Amino acid sequence: MKIEVLNKGHQPLPQYATEQSAGMDLRANIDAPITLQPMERRLIPTGLHIALPAGYEAQVRPRSGLALKKGITVLNSPGTIDADYRGEVGVLLINLSQEPFVVNDGERIAQMVIARHEQGEFVEVEMLSETERGEGGYGHTGVK
Numbered sequence: 001m002k003i004e005v006l007n008k009g010h011q012p013l014p015q016y017a018t019e020q021s022a023g024m025d026l027r028a029n030i031d032a033p034i035t036l037q038p039m040e041r042r043l044i045p046t047g048l049h050i051a052l053p054a055g056y057e058a059q060v061r062p063r064s065g066l067a068l069k070k071g072i073t074v075l076n077s078p079g080t081i082d083a084d085y086r087g088e089v090g091v092l093l094i095n096l097s098q099e100p101f102v103v104n105d106g107e108r109i110a111q112m113v114i115a116r117h118e119q120g121e122f123v124e125v126e127m128l129s130e131t132e133r134g135e136g137g138y139g140h141t142g143v144k
Contacts, residue, residue: 001053001114008088009047011106023061023111026091034103036095041075043090044109052083052114059113060091066109071097074110081112 007013009029016024028034029047036042052058059078066072075094091110095101103109 001056003053003114004051006049007047008049009045011047014048014112023113025063025108026060026089026110026112028091028103028105028107028109030103030105033105036072036093036101036103038095038098038100041092041094042103043092044103046089046091048089049086050081050089051086052081054083055116055118056083057081057115057117058089059115060089061111061113063108063111070101071095071099072101072109078113 005013011027011029014024014026026046026048028044030045034042034044050058058081060074060081061078062073072093072095075092079092081089089112093103093109
């Protein structure tokens with residue numbers, strides 16, 4: 001699938017690391033390092049503007065290495081970029097560690113996954129069909 005991209009930054013375009021990769025790394029596009037203090041969140045620019053085909057979204061997700069090693073994650077994970085959005089792709093990072101974390105220009109800060117989606121239409125009814133699970137909520141499945 002071809003995705004139109006306008007790169008207003010100075011980083012290379014995202015690319016897949018391997019032939020089987022689901023996500024492309026997004027890089028910080030900043031003029032100076034940004035220090036995230038513990039529990040601080042910041043919107044980090046990427047310089048990228050994209051035009052997705054109708055019926056697709058881009059999901060911005062954490063990088064597992066940053067989460068495991070540094071406690072850095074994407075706050076609204078996964079963040080959704082809609083097909084009709086044309087603004088800059090930003091990554092909302094949060095530092096969940098107890099140490100300051102420095103985001104440097106060009107650093108791989110998140111990954112972006114392109115996914116197909118459907119739009120649903122709600123139809124009001126008087127009653128829903130019965131299932132084995134019924135109204136069992138969080139943690140219900142697998143409990144006897």
